[in-house]
Amino acid sequence: MKAVPQNPVVIIPGVLFWDSLYDVMKDALALYIPKEKIAIAPVSLVDWIGFPPSPEKSTNRVMKAVDGAIRTMERKFPGEPITLVAHSGGGSVAMVYLLEKPFQGDVYTPGNRVGKLITLGTPFHTHEYYAKIKTDFIFKYLQTDFFRRYLVISVASDKYIGNSQGSFVEKMCYKFYQSVQDDGNVGGDGIVPAKSCFLDGAENVTIADAEHLPTPHTRWYGTKEGVEQWIQWL
Numbered sequence: 001m002k003a004v005p006q007n008p009v010v011i012i013p014g015v016l017f018w019d020s021l022y023d024v025m026k027d028a029l030a031l032y033i034p035k036e037k038i039a040i041a042p043v044s045l046v047d048w049i050g051f052p053p054s055p056e057k058s059t060n061r062v063m064k065a066v067d068g069a070i071r072t073m074e075r076k077f078p079g080e081p082i083t084l085v086a087h088s089g090g091g092s093v094a095m096v097y098l099l100e101k102p103f104q105g106d107v108y109t110p111g112n113r114v115g116k117l118i119t120l121g122t123p124f125h126t127h128e129y130y131a132k133i134k135t136d137f138i139f140k141y142l143q144t145d146f147f148r149r150y151l152v153i154s155v156a157s158d159k160y161i162g163n164s165q166g167s168f169v170e171k172m173c174y175k176f177y178q179s180v181q182d183d184g185n186v187g188g189d190g191i192v193p194a195k196s197c198f199l200d201g202a203e204n205v206t207i208a209d210a211e212h213l214p215t216p217h218t219r220w221y222g223t224k225e226g227v228e229q230w231i232q233w234l
Helices: 020-029 045-049 057-077 092-100 129-141 167-182 224-228
Strands: 011-014 038-040 084-085 114-120 151-157 203-207
Touching: 011 020, 011 057, 011 092, 020 038, 020 084, 020 224, 038 203, 045 057, 057 084, 057 092, 057 129, 092 114, 092 129, 167 203
Parallel strands: 011 038, 011 084, 084 114, 114 151, 151 203
Antiparallel strands: none
16 A cells, blocks of 8 residues: 555546545545545536536536535644645636636635645646636636646546547547547547646646546546556645
């Protein structure tokens, strides 16, 4: 078992995923740090979609849930910098949150409550419409001093190669990757191409065997086998 820092952790679900799907990740992380030091931001499917539907405001709703989880964890463990572990589009929400700039009317000031951000399969380079609302904002305000305040580790998997002329799985991966970036003939986690996760200023890590979707019977980033591949950066 690897020895890892014992900082509190807040898990941030990915786009269209909700908190209970991340219980498996919480259990996997609890093999390394006390379970009471791990929380999942209380994000629901409605937070992502809105009611009535307003997906363009999803980042604001999720940031509110994240901020609440961080403040609760801070009260339990005062003075201990929190590590954010964010999956998929939750990673870009975390970046918007940490930038401390007004986003569609909302701004948060986490300051030194947060020390590190680990993103798992988060595309920072994408042409998907709603994701681009976040990434355009990030690149508008992101400066090199951000990475002096927060250590950012971007983890991506290149388990599946997309190929427009390949097998059924390779063709599906090609389509998914092409919906994120123009070139679908690349490696990725089955949904997100690895190279779209690379962020200048972050420590970019590529792992070999993780899938994107947090569904049963898959080896995704949050399973015991997935966590083992990136836990050393916690």
